[in-house]
Structure formats: C-alpha cells, structure tokens
Amino acid sequence: MYRLIACDLDETLLNSERKVSAGDVEAIRKFGELGGKFVLATGRGYASVAGTLEEIGLLGKEKEYVISFNGGAITENKGNRLIHFDGISFALAQQLFARGLQYDVCIHVYTKEVVHVHRLFDGERDYISGRMEIEEFFEDNLDFLKGQDIVKVLYVNTDPDYLRRIEEDLRDITGDVDVSYSSNRYIEFNHKGVTKGAGLLRLAELLGIPREETIAVGDNFNDLSMIRDAGLGVGVQNAVEGIRGDCDYITEATHDENAIAEVIEKFVLKA
Numbered sequence: 001m002y003r004l005i006a007c008d009l010d011e012t013l014l015n016s017e018r019k020v021s022a023g024d025v026e027a028i029r030k031f032g033e034l035g036g037k038f039v040l041a042t043g044r045g046y047a048s049v050a051g052t053l054e055e056i057g058l059l060g061k062e063k064e065y066v067i068s069f070n071g072g073a074i075t076e077n078k079g080n081r082l083i084h085f086d087g088i089s090f091a092l093a094q095q096l097f098a099r100g101l102q103y104d105v106c107i108h109v110y111t112k113e114v115v116h117v118h119r120l121f122d123g124e125r126d127y128i129s130g131r132m133e134i135e136e137f138f139e140d141n142l143d144f145l146k147g148q149d150i151v152k153v154l155y156v157n158t159d160p161d162y163l164r165r166i167e168e169d170l171r172d173i174t175g176d177v178d179v180s181y182s183s184n185r186y187i188e189f190n191h192k193g194v195t196k197g198a199g200l201l202r203l204a205e206l207l208g209i210p211r212e213e214t215i216a217v218g219d220n221f222n223d224l225s226m227i228r229d230a231g232l233g234v235g236v237q238n239a240v241e242g243i244r245g246d247c248d249y250i251t252e253a254t255h256d257e258n259a260i261a262e263v264i265e266k267f268v269l270k271a
Contacts, residue, residue: 004204007217024261029057092177106120152190214231219243227246237259
C-alpha cells in the first residue's frame, strides 16, 4: 500500500478558489484512517499553509508533516516543530538580489518566518493575496537581513521565456544553487540539493517508509523532482506540458475536479 502522499498546493490540491474541495478532504480523511501520511509539499513557508492544514484536518497534529520551501524545511504540525532546514548563505542571497535588480522582475527573499518582497506590482499582489503574508521593502540591498536564516530567493515575471533567459545569464553564480520554476511566473533559487524530491525522500526515510510506497502529486516544474523520486509520480490534468512525460499517471480530473480524491481512490482505496 502507498503510505505517504506528498502533494503540491497551488493548482494541484487547491482549486481556483484557493480551497480544498469537499471530495478531496473526504479522500484525505480516509487515507489517514488507513494510517497514510498526507504531506503538503510547497514552495511556500510553513506559516502560509495553516489554513489548508485546518481544511484537511491536520493542523496541529502529532506525527503529521509539511515539506516547505521546496524541500528547504520539514516541519511536524504539532507545535510547528522544525525537524530539517537547509537555506542559502547571506552572501549568496545578497548576490542574487543585486543581480535581480538588473532585470524586469519582482524579487522575493524568504526567511523562516517572513517573505520580503521588492518591486511588488499589482498583478503579483493580487496573485499572492490569500496565499501568504508578505512584507514589502524598498532598500537596494539586504543588509537588514544580516544574521537571519535565509531560505531562498525568487524572481517574478509572467513571461516564462524571459525567466529562462535569466537562468542562462546567472550560470556564473548558480553553481551551488538548485533552480526551479513554479506557477508559470517564478524562478526560484534554493541551496544545491534542496528540492521537493529530496524533501520527500528525507521524510520517508525518517518515517521508515520505502520510496516504493510514496506518491507525489504536482502540476509544475518545481514538482518535477518529487514526481521523479516518488514510487508513483502523478501529474494533475492541468499540469504543464513540460512535466507530463515524467509522470507515471495523469489524472482525468483537474485541480478544480477532485484530482486528489481520484489519486487516493484509484491507487489506495480501490487497491
């Protein structure tokens, strides 16, 4: 039996209203009753997923977990207990920020608790509204963050081809960086080796669950590592074309049509 499901949030578990459907909630509950671990795997921080955890009945639960910051952190839900963290150095964050100022991008800098945003524009403000809390800043450096743990930096532009060109330009400083893409608007910079896939395998090892008994579900490029690393890699019907070839299964349902319930019913309950 599959015993661990790692699931992306935006455009995967969350529907267009940024909620979890009743059908998905019920399927997740049944999976938990069988002893399964349903784990949110997100590029966002742990603090931003409390509402979703409450919806699916896992908020504050002992021996239930969240993989956040694209695998940069693993947290137990009870007491928000951090059991793994891997961020980037302040020097690298400062370098990525300085280089980002040369491009037409909004810049996010993540610490453990706060997402600091530079050059916030209305489209990005609307997109993140209801997803996470941010603090806008206007300084042309990151000196105000010295001494803090920095998780990652990301750039925002709604032209994916433009972001790909930026990745090429930055190859001189990204040798120790894992680069990923999400939501068709973000290029993300984590520490080398920090991926959702690595987070999934780390958590599975901690729980004594073989890789073969894990499922990963996602829709975008920052989900690709866990889709490849899991025992069963699943893309939802609305997944971007570039990851579909790596999926073992594509759901018939989109994120608006109980895709997670489809996965649980097909591969756990009926099995």
